Amino acid sequence: MSDHGSDSPDQPDYSGRRSPAEEARTLVSQMAVGHLATVGEGGDPWCSLVVYGPTAGGDPVLLVSSMAQHGRNLLADPRASLAVNDPKADGDPLDLPRITLGGTCVRPQGDRAEEAFEAHVAAVPGARLYAGWEDFTLWVLEVQRVRWVGGFARMDTIDRGEYGYAEPDPTAAGAAKAVDHLNADHATGLLLIARELTGARGAVSAYCTGIDRYGIDLACTGAGQSAATRALFAEPLEKGADMRPATAALVELARAAQQG
């Protein structure tokens, strides 16, 4: 069985996978808890848990107390980096996606402060409770450099421009549920997609392992072999609700190919 691509001339020719910058933006938008490295006394590095919400451009907004060590550290030296992963994901943590956002924290003023505050509480609603307390400071981590690790031997470094320009995947929040639904109720359709659109002609079963705005990933088995394949949507999805019609369209495309 071959991967999607040359076997499927009908499929569009954009890259078909989220870029490292999109992966980073998606992870940052999905999570609200990370770990912050700051500069402590004498330059000692200090690591601590923080909650954050990202701005529209993906810069994490923090609201931290000057009574916490990281709060004191930022007031003395605004350099910081924030590491984000999905700690509830299953599997070897060294083989799961994670990122570090490095940059400098700034205290937003005026309208920017209001936007930053709204970005924070959108992800951390409880922060409204202590936002007005005197010892709390709003910080925006202006990201200069992103280190993305997708798993073993998959990594990249992204600059501010690329990171800020990329979009979080709008289907990410509903993806796990969509995968469950496809596997529970659409096994026949998945097998048809695998056979007709991904080149896995000999597949006898196909199991969905992932879905994103660009396509779906399948684990196929047949003739004593197994393979990971992928089918692409006709165009990138713009919202979570697009997953259902886009997947149905793939099944129709596969059915037409079978009969054609």
Next chain:
Amino acid sequence: MSDHGSDSPDQPDYSGRRSPAEEARTLVSQMAVGHLATVGEGGDPWCSLVVYGPTAGGDPVLLVSSMAQHGRNLLADPRASLAVNDPKADGDPLDLPRITLGGTCVRPQGDRAEEAFEAHVAAVPGARLYAGWEDFTLWVLEVQRVRWVGGFARMDTIDRGEYGYAEPDPTAAGAAKAVDHLNADHATGLLLIARELTGARGAVSAYCTGIDRYGIDLACTGAGQSAATRALFAEPLEKGADMRPATAALVELARAAQQG
């Protein structure tokens, strides 16, 4: 309802709760994933996910590649701090226990290197695969200072001596299962303990919310009120298997008090 203490003269008079140092040692022994802050180029703080295993004294042992940024950072400046929490725990992450271990990484030699390696792979078995690769270095983070946050407004700073001397709670690994078992099968016994040993005389229900080597925590309700109470074991437990007889002994003690 009153908390355990003056109402129960038969209970022993040690403090009855894990100290912050014991909490820290217990969390470090339970987890194997944390976030490391290191010193990057120009002093920039760098945060990244690492796996670790603790030595007998609680110092985290890392095995990191010099191709990873934190690996390069440590070779240039061995100062580091490791933040550990239980990311799968339910609840507000700012109200859950977490610690930061600050200190300096050293490369252990001779027997110490072997001990350190065994400590690492005991927690990270997969590390045997890449341990011999040339670019991997074994580091022991010699902990100088521990910052423990137990939740909102519960925090402490612990020095190396206190941290190294404290023991991880041997019941921690089995505690969640024991709590489930007590609530599923021993509701009557828990209520008896609540009424007779914790001063919650008017309780009509008692639900176990936690167990540790020193005692059990109960949520009691009755007469339109609710209260958190605690009953202590006769002596600190030495292993997970002690939870069952120690809890049975509390029920017996409560029964004797009821009849006495």
